[in-house]
Amino acid sequence: MLDAVVIGAGVVGGLVARKLCEYGLSVAILEKEADVAMGATRANSAIVHAGYDAKEGTLKAKLNVRGSEMMEGVARELGVKYKRNGSIVVGFNDEDRKTLEGLLERGTKNGVNGLRILSRLELLMLEPNIGEGVTCALYAPTGAIVCPYELCMAAIGNAMDNGALLYLEYCVEKITESDGVYTVSSSDGRSISARYVINCAGVYSDEVASMVGDNSFSVKTRRGEYMLLDRECGSHVSATVFRCPSKMGKGVLVTPTVDGNLLIGPTAEDISDKEDTSTTAEGLARVRALASEQVSGIAFNKVITSFTGLRATGSTGDFIINSPKRGFINCAGIESPGLSASPAIAEYVLSLIEADGEKLTRREDFVPTRKPMHFFSELDTEGKNEVIREHPEYAHIICRCEGVSEGEILHAIRTNPKPTTLDGVKRRTRATMGRCQGGFCTPYIIDLLAAEMGVDYTEVTKSGGDSRINLGKTKG
Amino acid sequence: MERQLTCIVCPRGCSLRVTLDADGKPAKIEGNACPRGETYAIAECTAPMRTVTSTVKCEDGTVIPVKTDRAIPKGLVFEAMKIINATVAPSGAKVGDVLVREILGTEASIVVTGKKP
C-alpha cells in the first residue's frame, strides 16, 4: 500500500506528487494517456501571471501570487526554462483605462509588486510594435513565461528520480474506500491502494470526485485555439501582451515563448466533448483578427502550427481545492492562472494533508534538482565538444530546424518520465517542432525510438493508442 | 477521330493532337516539339509503354531502388510489380546489377538503380 495516489499527470499532479515525495510520502501518479502533460498542460498560454486578474480573497488570487513568486526557484531547481518578460494589458479608450486602473488596484490588494499604468508613448518605448489603436496599458513587470509541459515533465521526472511511480494508460474507473484505505481501479483491471487520493484529473476531475460520492461541483471544458509562429518572429514583442477585458470580450494574448517562438491565442469556447482538440477556421481567423488589433505587423505567413488547448473551468468560479472526504483531496477547476499557481497548489495540498494530522517532515535524501533536458544546447562550444568527445552522437544533428542531436534525443528517451511516442520526443527535445515540422527528421526519430524500446518500426505511434505512423511494410 | 495526349517523354510535356484513321491508327500528329513526341504518340495510341520504378527487399531487410531497364507494355505494370515484390536482392547488390532478366516475355529486366540507404 502506498501513502498517496495522484490522479492525473498534468502540471498540478506533477508538482503535487513531487511535493508529497519531498515530504516522505510514497506516491504513484496515474495517467490515462500514453504520456504525461497531455491535457490542459499540453497546450495553454504558457504564462506565469503576475496576479492582478483574480478577484481579491479568492484561492485563485492567493495561489497565483504565491505561485508566481515560487516559479522562478522551482524552474531553476528542475532545469526548466523560465523568463520574467513582464506583461502588458492594452486598452483602446477611456473606458478601458478605467478598467486598467481597477486591475491595478486589485493587483495591489493581491500583493502584486510594480504595477503601473503606461501612456501610449511610454508603451511604445517598451513595445514598438503595439497596435495602432492602443491608447494605454497596465504594465506588470513580474509577469513571466515558462513552458508548461516541460515544467510538468521535469516535476514528474524529478519525483520519479526520488522514488515516485508513474503508471501510464491507467484510466481510473472506480475508487472504493475501506478503513481509510482507497483502492483506485483502472478500466483495464489494474488497482492501486493508498491512504490519500489527490484528484488532479483536469477536465475529468468532477467525474473522479463523484467516484467517492462528491458531487458538489462540475467542470466544463473550454476550448482555446492558438497559432505558433516561427522563431524569427519571437522578438516581435518582448512582454506578454493581453487585451483589456471589456464588453467586447477578453481578446487574445500575443507573447514570446521561452523557446523564442511567438504564440498567439486563445479563443474561448465551451464544449461538451472533453477531448476535442480540433482547430477551426473561424477560431483561427478570430485569433488573427484580435491579435492584429493589439499588436501590429504580425507575420502570419510565418505560422508554423496551430493547436487547441482544453481548460477545466470549475462551476464555483474559483479553484476547487478541498477535502470532501477524509484522505481524498480535490484539485479541480484549475483553469487560468493554474500554471502560475501550480507550485503554490502543491504547497497548499501538502498543508491540507498536514491539517489532517499527518506528520510530515522533509526528506533529507530528497534531491530537488534535475539535469535540464536542454543541458547540451546551453553549453558553450568547449563544453559541447567535451560532451561530444565522450558521446559522439551529440554531434550528429537529427532535427535540422531546431538543431537537435541524436545524443539529445537518446538522452530524452532514457530519462524519466521516458517518452514512448513521437510527440513525447518532440515535447522533450523540440525535435520536429521547427519550421519543417518533422518533415526530414521523423523517419530517423522513429528509428531511435524503435531501437530503444525494442519494438518494430511500424509499432511506433505519434501519441499512443491507434496513432500508428506507418501501417505496414512495402515488401511484406 | 482525334485524341488529346500529353507527351511524357521529357519534362516539356507537349500537348499532342492525334488524328486517328478509320482503323484507329494514328494518321496525323500535331503539337510535338521533337520527333520523340511522334514516336510516343504512335505508341500511346497503339501499344502504350511505361517504365516501372520501385524498390525490392534486400536480404538484410532494407530496401533498394530498382527499375525496369526499358519500358514495358502499360497493361503489364501491375504484373511487373508482383515480380518486383517477390524479388529479394543480395545484400551486396550494386547500381546496375540485374536482378530479374526479361520479365513477362518482354526484353525488360529489373535492375538496381541506387545504393542502399
Next chain:
Amino acid sequence: MKYTLKENGYVDLVIVGGGPAGMSAAVAAYDAGLRDILILERDNSLGGILRQCIHNGFGLHRFGEELTGPEYAYRYEKMVREREIPFMCDTMVMGIDKDRNLTAQNSEYGIFTLKCGAIILAMGCRERPRGALNIAGHRPAGIFTAGTAQKFVNMKGYMPGSEVVILGSGDIGLIMARRMTLEGAKVKAVCELMPYSGGLARNIEQCLNDFDIPLYLSTTVVEIHGKERVTGVTVAEVDENRRPKPETKRYIPCDTLLLSCGLIPENELSVGAGISLDRVTNGAVVDGDRETSIPGVFACGNVLHVHDLVDYVSEESVIAGRAAVRFIRGERGEEISLTLKTDGKIRYTVPQRITRVEDTTVYFRVADVYRDKAIVVRAGGAVLIKKKKQKLAPGEMETVKLTAKMLGEVKGSEIMLSLEDA
C-alpha cells in the same frame, strides 16, 4: 575522399550540401583547376534528396538519357570520387559569417570552424508543412508531406498509409500518388487549391491519368477528421479568392493525407550570415555568377530558387562552381551593373543582377497560366528579345538567353522582362 582538417582550418572552397547542386559545383570547380575543395553533407551519404526520388525522368538534358534519381546522383558521386574531391557526411553546418568563417559539427571532429576562401551554398529546399496551411481539425497521425512519405516508402520500405488523399499537385505529390498506388495503396483524390496544377503536365498524365486518380482543381481540404489516426478529410471547392464554398463540402474517408503544397529554399544559414534574400524566390539575390550579397559566397540549386528539373540544377551549379574558382584566384571584378526587373506576370528572375558581359541564361517563372504570349526583354528603350510562347504556367520554369553582345550594348542600368500579347 576522406578529409583531414588542417591546423589553421583554411579551405579554398567549402560547398554546403552534397546533393546534385553541391556535387555539380564541386566537379565544376575541380575541372576549373581548383584542388582544395570540401563538400559538407548532413546526411549519411552524398546524393541529397535524389536518393529518395527513385522514379525516372532525370538527366535527359544533362546526360541525354532517362535516369532515376539515384542513378543521376550516382553519376555525380562517381565524378566526385574519380576526382578524389574530399567530402564529409553526417556533418551539419551550423553557421556562416560574412567573413566566410563556417562552423560545422560531426561526430569525428565535434564542433569545428573553417576559414573559407569561398563558400557555395547548396542546401536545397524543404516542403511547406501543414502548419503553414492552417487546415482546421485534429492533429492525428497520418498527415505527412509528400517527401516524408517518399522517404518512408522508398528508403525505409514502410507504408505510411493505405487510403490516401493528396493536397497540392506539386510534382512530389503526383509522383507519390503513383508510388503509393504501385505499392498497393488506394489514392482517392488529388486536390489543388489553384485552378491549374503545380506540377508538370507529364506527371499528371503518367502518375494520375494512368491510374484513374482524379485531380480536383480549385479544391482544398478544409478539415481533417480523426483523433488518433486520420479517418477522413472534408474537401471543398474554392471561389476565385480561394475561399472555400460551404455548399460544395464533401467528406472523403481516408487514413492518410499527403501534402504537396510547395517547396521553400532552406536559407537559415544564409539569413544567419546576413545574405540578402529575394522575397519571391525565398533564395539569395545573386548576380549572373550566382554570387550573393556577401562577396565569395555563392548559391546554386534549390536553395537559390526551386527548379523543376535537376538538369537545370546541375547547369546552374557549374556556373557557381566556376565563378567561385575565379573569386579565389582574384579574377572577379564587376564589369557592368544591371538589375533585372519584371512585370507582375513574370514573378521573378534568377539571376536578379548581371555584373559581367558574357552569355547569360535568365531563369524565371510566371504568376499564372497564360496562352499565346510573348516574353519580351527590353533595355534602355530597345527590345533585346521577343520570344513567342503558346502556353506558360507557374509550374514550368522558363528561360531567355542574353548574349554577351546584347549585354555589352545595354544603355542604362535595368533590363525589363515582361509578358505581352503575342
